[in-house]
Amino acid sequence: MVQNKKHNLVENLKERLAGAKAIILVDYKGINVEQVNKLRNLFKEAKVDYLVQKNTLIKIALNELGINDLDVYLQGPTAVAISKDDEVTPAKVLVKFVKDVMEDANFPKFKAGLISGKAMNQSELQKIAQLPSREELLARFIGSMQAPLNNFVNVSQGIIRKFVYAIDALAKQKAS
Numbered sequence: 001m002v003q004n005k006k007h008n009l010v011e012n013l014k015e016r017l018a019g020a021k022a023i024i025l026v027d028y029k030g031i032n033v034e035q036v037n038k039l040r041n042l043f044k045e046a047k048v049d050y051l052v053q054k055n056t057l058i059k060i061a062l063n064e065l066g067i068n069d070l071d072v073y074l075q076g077p078t079a080v081a082i083s084k085d086d087e088v089t090p091a092k093v094l095v096k097f098v099k100d101v102m103e104d105a106n107f108p109k110f111k112a113g114l115i116s117g118k119a120m121n122q123s124e125l126q127k128i129a130q131l132p133s134r135e136e137l138l139a140r141f142i143g144s145m146q147a148p149l150n151n152f153v154n155v156s157q158g159i160i161r162k163f164v165y166a167i168d169a170l171a172k173q174k175a176s
Contacts, residue, residue: 006057013061016049022083023062023114024090024125025070028052029077030107039097039108048090049082060154069119087115093131 017023023043028036041046046119062070081090091113098105120128132140 009053009057010061010064013051013053013057016051016082017061017065017067017080020082020084020114021087021116022081022090023032023067023070024081024094025073025111025113026079026094026108027077027111028079028108030105031102035101038101039094042093042097043081043090045084046089046093048086048093049084050079051082052077052079070112070114078111079108084103086134088128088131088133089127091168092133095126095129 028039031039040050055076055078058078058080059071059074062068068151081094083090091110094108098108102108110122112122113120113125115125115128
């Protein structure tokens, strides 16, 4: 009976982890129930799956999916943040939570993560969390592509404007 229940838990974990763009292990030690609920809500709003499960079950599920890079970090209290939509969202949400709710306390914190198949340590995840969002990067890219066109239009308008001023000045000179 117990083995069957554990098998079902591992299968459920495998379903949640399969196809994830980001899997981040979080050390949640030091936060109370109210704060955990706020963190869960932030993750839910960002469409990130957040769960707490036994390390051995997480390890089995990850290993069955062919992921062995995070085994070393599965010690102590561990929560898992899983995103199937965006690679950086879980890291950004956790950093925002620590800044806003925990008032820059040193917890909860990253243990390690797997982003787009690449294992990352705590400092790498901190750097990723500071990156601009995908939408912001796209806006910057489009803005940089539009800049030469805008400059060309402004230069062209300046030439035309000077030509019109010259014609106007000639017309006023001929009139007087």
